[in-house]
Amino acid sequence: MSERLRTAPTPEGEYFESSRFAGLSFLLGLIAVIALVLCAIGAIVNPHQFSYSWLFAFAFFFTLCAGCFFWTIVHHATDAEWSVVVRRQLENLAALLTVLALLFVPVLLLRHHLFAWMDIPRGVEHLLAALALRRLSARQDKDGNPLFTIWMRRVSFISLPMFALCLTFGAFDWLMSLNYTWFSTMFGVYIFAGAAGSSMSLLVLVITALRQAGYLKDVVTVEHYHIMGKWMLAFSIFWAYIGFGQYMLIWYANIPEETQFFITRNTESWWALSMLLVIGRFFIAFPILLLRSIKTHPHQLCIIAGWIVCMQMLDMYIVVLPALHGTGVHLSIWDLFSVIAIGATLGFVYLRLVPRTSLFPVRDPRLIESLKTVN
Amino acid sequence: MIKTPYGHKVYAMAAEYQSTAALYEAAKRVRDAGFRRWDVYSPFPIHGMDEAMGLGKSWLSGWVLFGGISGLLTAALVEFGPSWGLYPLDVHGKPWNFWTVPAFFPIMFELTVLFGAFAAFFAWQGMNHLPRWNHPMFNWDRFSRVTNDGFFLAIEARDPRFTENGVRELLEDTGGQHITIVHEE
Numbered sequence: 001m002s003e004r005l006r007t008a009p010t011p012e013g014e015y016f017e018s019s020r021f022a023g024l025s026f027l028l029g030l031i032a033v034i035a036l037v038l039c040a041i042g043a044i045v046n047p048h049q050f051s052y053s054w055l056f057a058f059a060f061f062f063t064l065c066a067g068c069f070f071w072t073i074v075h076h077a078t079d080a081e082w083s084v085v086v087r088r089q090l091e092n093l094a095a096l097l098t099v100l101a102l103l104f105v106p107v108l109l110l111r112h113h114l115f116a117w118m119d120i121p122r123g124v125e126h127l128l129a130a131l132a133l134r135r136l137s138a139r140q141d142k143d144g145n146p147l148f149t150i151w152m153r154r155v156s157f158i159s160l161p162m163f164a165l166c167l168t169f170g171a172f173d174w175l176m177s178l179n180y181t182w183f184s185t186m187f188g189v190y191i192f193a194g195a196a197g198s199s200m201s202l203l204v205l206v207i208t209a210l211r212q213a214g215y216l217k218d219v220v221t222v223e224h225y226h227i228m229g230k231w232m233l234a235f236s237i238f239w240a241y242i243g244f245g246q247y248m249l250i251w252y253a254n255i256p257e258e259t260q261f262f263i264t265r266n267t268e269s270w271w272a273l274s275m276l277l278v279i280g281r282f283f284i285a286f287p288i289l290l291l292r293s294i295k296t297h298p299h300q301l302c303i304i305a306g307w308i309v310c311m312q313m314l315d316m317y318i319v320v321l322p323a324l325h326g327t328g329v330h331l332s333i334w335d336l337f338s339v340i341a342i343g344a345t346l347g348f349v350y351l352r353l354v355p356r357t358s359l360f361p362v363r364d365p366r367l368i369e370s371l372k373t374v375n
Numbered sequence: 376m377i378k379t380p381y382g383h384k385v386y387a388m389a390a391e392y393q394s395t396a397a398l399y400e401a402a403k404r405v406r407d408a409g410f411r412r413w414d415v416y417s418p419f420p421i422h423g424m425d426e427a428m429g430l431g432k433s434w435l436s437g438w439v440l441f442g443g444i445s446g447l448l449t450a451a452l453v454e455f456g457p458s459w460g461l462y463p464l465d466v467h468g469k470p471w472n473f474w475t476v477p478a479f480f481p482i483m484f485e486l487t488v489l490f491g492a493f494a495a496f497f498a499w500q501g502m503n504h505l506p507r508w509n510h511p512m513f514n515w516d517r518f519s520r521v522t523n524d525g526f527f528l529a530i531e532a533r534d535p536r537f538t539e540n541g542v543r544e545l546l547e548d549t550g551g552q553h554i555t556i557v558h559e560e
Contacts (some may be wrong), residue, residue: 244477244480247477248477248478248480248481251477252467252477252478254467254468290440292432374422374423
């Protein structure tokens with residue numbers, strides 16, 4: 001046993017020097033401003049297309065950040081040890097939800113382009129309820145600075161069902177209701193499965209980027225990568241399970257009001273993208289992630305993590321855009337601008353957020369145990 | 376085959392240790408001495424013992440993969456066989472070609488899991504030489520404490536490096552007590 005006890009670094013914490021990355025931060029800020037201005041133009045010139053493009057980009061980043069929030073509250077609720085060293089980055093990413101709440105404003109403004117049911121008055125309260133719940137969950141993100149582990153655990157227990165409800169109704173109201181005559185009770189879980197897997201992949205990318213920059217070298221070990229890789233594997237399987245469960249029940253029953261969603265996505269040029277998603281998100285990711293050697297090599301794991309994040313983007317694209325272009329894939333420049341605008345904004349805010357606290361929770365009672373984690 | 380002066384076959388030379396830590400340290404010494412046929416016995420699993428014994432990666436996962444793939448192929452065979460060739464049925468107007476495959480996925484998944492689980496269970500049994508009625512270590516009366524508070528280490532006589540004096544010295548060196556020869560039957 002003593003052989004395994006790595007000497008734990010004295011918990012002083014590591015701090016991100018924002019001055020080192022001032023250039024990157026400025027660049028991201030500049031790109032964000034330019035892209036946001038372009039998006040504003042898009043909203044005026046072609047509001048119909050732009051509203052879908054923006055919702056797609058919003059859904060992509062929202063699922064990533066909401067997934068990070070999920071991992072944070074699960075960490076607290078289950079009293080997890082291994083994730084202590086990576087938790088601060090999860091919290092930072094989840095805190096971006098507050099920025100995303102602002103970036104949701106265009107969706108609200110353009111809602112009549114997106115949601116036909118908006119013309120039915122009852123729908124409005126529904127959206128407001130979802131927003132209120134979502135605000136609450138965004139407020140809970142701020143437990144970033146831990147004072148009492150126990151207190152955070154209590155908050156997490158309350159947050160878990162709230163999160164489930166928020167994400168489910170968010171998925172229903174923002175994405176599924178793009179075609180309000182179609183419904184699937186699995187849809188919330190489907191969005192969650194993609195969110196959890198892709199946010200874990202994002203975490204791998206962020207942690208590796210920080211390690212590349214020279215941080216967390218002695219803190220995050222191969223063992224932590226191994227665990228993160230296992231979660232990526234688990235949620236690749238879970239995503240496929242839920243996605244297929246939803247698909248097969250509808251396909252097999254073959255009831256017209258239910259099949260419309262998949263008929264749009266399985267015909268014309270959407271078919272190719274749907275197949276790419278199924279093959280890429282599961283049939284490629286699954287066997288690769290099965291290998292232990294991949295999970296214990298940070299750089300190889302990063303490649304597959306990047307792939308999964310791309311697949312999540314494709315997933316959101318296939319969920320949102322066919323509602324507009326039912327006759328086939330129709331790439332728009334506003335898709336690109338929306339992704340860049342939200343991505344750069346979040347990246348900019350993230351770089352401002354990271355230096356504020358230590359890169360890992362220094363005073364967490366389970367920090368030493370987390371540093372010594374073995375699989 | 377090593378025998379005692381009375382003609383008993385020798386299974387191993389064994390020693391008892393005071394604590395998990397002592398057993399752990401002894402295991403590292405035995406591993407470094409290059410022995411291959413030996414084992415440790417304790418009332419509960421000891422974390423990190425696999426590394427201390429130099430066991431390396433278990434190939435149980437290989438058997439599970441084999442079982443899983445056999446399950447997948449079995450399912451594909453028993454589903455595609457009848458549906459395509461032996462007895463095609465028109466179900467819900469679903470096509471008689473490859474694109475009926477979503478209907479087959481649940482069975483493929485189930486058989487993959489089932490065969491994988493069977494492979495895991497039986498390979499695990501095989502790798503541990505189970506089931507068996509008895510074990511030579513039970514010929515040592517002190518060994519009954521292994522389910523209570525005893526920590527034991529035994530180096531088997533069939534290990535090529537096994538010599539009575541050498542092993543006794545090593546076990547004494549590592550703090551082993553009640554060092555004894557354990558008979559085969």
